[in-house]
Amino acid sequence: MHLTLHLTASCNLRCRYCYATGRDKGTMTLDTARAAIALGMAELRKKDAKASLGVIFFGGEPLLQRELIREIVRHCRTLEAASGQVFHFKIITNGTLLDEAFLTDPDTREIFVAFSHDGVEAAHDANRVDAEGRGTFAQLSPTMALLLRHKPYAPTMLVVTPHTVRHYADSVAYLFDRGVRYLICSLDYSGAWDAATLKELERQYKTLAAWYARLTLAEEKFYFSPFEVKIASHIYPGSCRSDRCELGQRQVSVAPDGRLYPCVQFVGDADYGIGDVHAGLDEAARRRLYTLNAEEKAECAACAVRERCNHFCGCLNRQATGRLDRVSPVLCAHERIVLPIADRLAARLYQQRSAMFIQKHYNALFPLLSLVEDRTTGIGQ
Amino acid sequence: MEKLTITPVTAYGAPAYPTRGQLEAEPAALRRVPRRWRGQAVVLAVLTGAGVATLAVGTAQAVEKAKIVARLAPLFPLGVERPRLAGDVAVPTLLTEEDARAIVVEEAKKAGISFAPDVLAVEKVRIGKDGNRYANEFQQIDLTLDGTDAGRKIHYEIVTEADLAQWRGGKNAFCISTLDAAVTLREGLSQKLPEGTTVLFHDDGAREALRKQVQEFLAWLKAEGSI
Numbered sequence: 001m002h003l004t005l006h007l008t009a010s011c012n013l014r015c016r017y018c019y020a021t022g023r024d025k026g027t028m029t030l031d032t033a034r035a036a037i038a039l040g041m042a043e044l045r046k047k048d049a050k051a052s053l054g055v056i057f058f059g060g061e062p063l064l065q066r067e068l069i070r071e072i073v074r075h076c077r078t079l080e081a082a083s084g085q086v087f088h089f090k091i092i093t094n095g096t097l098l099d100e101a102f103l104t105d106p107d108t109r110e111i112f113v114a115f116s117h118d119g120v121e122a123a124h125d126a127n128r129v130d131a132e133g134r135g136t137f138a139q140l141s142p143t144m145a146l147l148l149r150h151k152p153y154a155p156t157m158l159v160v161t162p163h164t165v166r167h168y169a170d171s172v173a174y175l176f177d178r179g180v181r182y183l184i185c186s187l188d189y190s191g192a193w194d195a196a197t198l199k200e201l202e203r204q205y206k207t208l209a210a211w212y213a214r215l216t217l218a219e220e221k222f223y224f225s226p227f228e229v230k231i232a233s234h235i236y237p238g239s240c241r242s243d244r245c246e247l248g249q250r251q252v253s254v255a256p257d258g259r260l261y262p263c264v265q266f267v268g269d270a271d272y273g274i275g276d277v278h279a280g281l282d283e284a285a286r287r288r289l290y291t292l293n294a295e296e297k298a299e300c301a302a303c304a305v306r307e308r309c310n311h312f313c314g315c316l317n318r319q320a321t322g323r324l325d326r327v328s329p330v331l332c333a334h335e336r337i338v339l340p341i342a343d344r345l346a347a348r349l350y351q352q353r354s355a356m357f358i359q360k361h362y363n364a365l366f367p368l369l370s371l372v373e374d375r376t377t378g379i380g381q
Numbered sequence: 382m383e384k385l386t387i388t389p390v391t392a393y394g395a396p397a398y399p400t401r402g403q404l405e406a407e408p409a410a411l412r413r414v415p416r417r418w419r420g421q422a423v424v425l426a427v428l429t430g431a432g433v434a435t436l437a438v439g440t441a442q443a444v445e446k447a448k449i450v451a452r453l454a455p456l457f458p459l460g461v462e463r464p465r466l467a468g469d470v471a472v473p474t475l476l477t478e479e480d481a482r483a484i485v486v487e488e489a490k491k492a493g494i495s496f497a498p499d500v501l502a503v504e505k506v507r508i509g510k511d512g513n514r515y516a517n518e519f520q521q522i523d524l525t526l527d528g529t530d531a532g533r534k535i536h537y538e539i540v541t542e543a544d545l546a547q548w549r550g551g552k553n554a555f556c557i558s559t560l561d562a563a564v565t566l567r568e569g570l571s572q573k574l575p576e577g578t579t580v581l582f583h584d585d586g587a588r589e590a591l592r593k594q595v596q597e598f599l600a601w602l603k604a605e606g607s608i
Contacts, residue, residue, distance in 0.1 A: 193385065219415045234396045303389035329385035336390060347397035350455065351597060353604040355413035362404055362411060369424055376423045 002054035002251035007065040035277035052086040063097035119171020123164040155182035162197040168204035189320040230342035233308035454580035457597040475542040488595035496528030506569040512562035534577025559583035
């Protein structure tokens with residue numbers, strides 16, 4: 001189980017596709033964070049007492065609350081020693097405030113860092129701008145190098161908009177060339193996509209398929225989420241459904257004021273509240289949202305690829321259509337584009353008997369083997 | 382600006398790579414070790430300790446060849462790039478059994494594989510009723526494979542309209558694709574495999590597409606070190 005702590009609603013950037021509504025306000029107190037963690041531990045005990053509780057630092061920009069992060073980590077370490085409850089930590093940051101001190105501080109150096117970056121300068125600076133509207137690409141260049149030096153497995157989250165789609169393949173290649181190996185890519189589903197930009201998206205994915213094949217045949221290790229997820233959805237039938245967040249079942253978002261929501265995109269919207277850290281989870285509200293989201297969407301019932309599709313992600317649907325039970329047409333278009341390209345790519349690599357492809361996708365021990373290799377060759381030390 | 386809409390995919394061919402469960406019928410594949418791991422004693426020890434690989438570096442292909450007793454090649458469906466959408470209802474004109482066999486034999490011959498017709502019979506193969514991969518009911522068929530290269534122990538079967546009609550007792554078979562029928566036949570054959578390598582092709586009406594299937598199978602055999 002994961003608790004996503006929205007430490008602050010403030011952010012030092014003004015990304016043009018940001019879904020934050022401004023309805024959530026303020027900064028989380030340490031007491032609220034402590035209450036959230038106590039709630040998370042209680043929930044976890046009901047399901048799997050030995051499991052690790054994930055604490056995700058989120059915002060706004062969570063590094064605006066650096067001291068609060070340290071206090072929360074210390075609090076969790078104290079609980080670990082006293083109760084045996086294991087914790088793991090993650091921060092999702094725009095990177096602008098990331099520095100050596102945070103990456104080496106005894107309290108924060110174990111935090112898994114994921115950061116947002118949209119790739120080449122033209123794509124990144126089109127949307128990821130500061131309060132004065134200035135792009136942050138140049139500022140982040142040394143930060144990326146610093147982060148990857150300390151945390152070579154740090155994932156980078158890239159958002160593709162209709163305006164930047166023509167840079168998609170170049171952006172992915174740029175990030176890979178900079179040393180990023182975990183690329184989590186998503187569309188701005190609320191963007192004004194049309195036939196022309198979707199056609200361009202298809203062209204970019206075909207370019208990326210060639211890039212992916214070339215690197216895999218060269219036995220590079222990397223993760224490019226759009227293809228990995230779709231390939232896995234065939235290799236492990238049913239994985240697409242079982243891996244979903246299940247709205248509030250596996251992760252709960254905690255607003256700065258302590259109110260609880262089923263996902264980060266709902267924070268501040270009272271219609272989607274599922275309790276608060278002091279009164280606890282509102283099980284009826286949580287169940288209602290879960291049930292609403294889990295129902296097969298009528299317009300998708302006859303679709304031949306619905307089991308491999310992400311249409312049941314209520315968060316994305318709400319972002320695009322305003323309702324979690326109404327599927328985003330952009331998502332539908334994206335799935336129809338990416339699925340056959342990913343399948344053809346995988347078929348080609350399988351038929352060529354690419355050892356890296358087979359180990360990566362079929363061997364459950366691949367992450368362990370990869371880690372062992374890296375450790376024995378000095379990567380990630 | 383035009384309005385985007387939800388557009389269900391009405392048909393989507395089976396991907397030409399196996400699921401994890403299907404790969405278990407082909408354990409040699411999982412023994413493939415990336416070159417970058419071959420000098421990594423610790424990595425290989427983990428692989429070996431996990432029972433995933435037992436091969437000595439440098440002798441991988443020899444070991445794999447020796448271990449091959451009976452195996453099924455993957456399907457090589459073409460046209461997966463474009464899912465069929467609502468309203469896309471064109472029915473292809475299929476090849477005759479004789480034409481389809483001739484294409485397979487001709488292409489295989491270029492790689493030195495010589496198929497003799499109707500040599501090997503496999504009894505009681507379980508397939509979906511009427512050759513429908515999605516059917517909840519099953520039927521058993523006695524199958525004489527279309528061709529065998531006895532020396533190389535390679536067998537092929539091409540699923541044609543004639544096969545479908547036979548499995549359906551002569552009824553019209555247009556509503557079931559030959560690819561879907563090949564999928565259910567492949568599942569059934571995996572339980573009744575003859576010695577050697579067996580491959581299934583399917584006729585979707587295009588000579589060049591069938592030729593390409595055979596070429597992809599030959600490339601697969603080559604990648605396996607079998608030819």
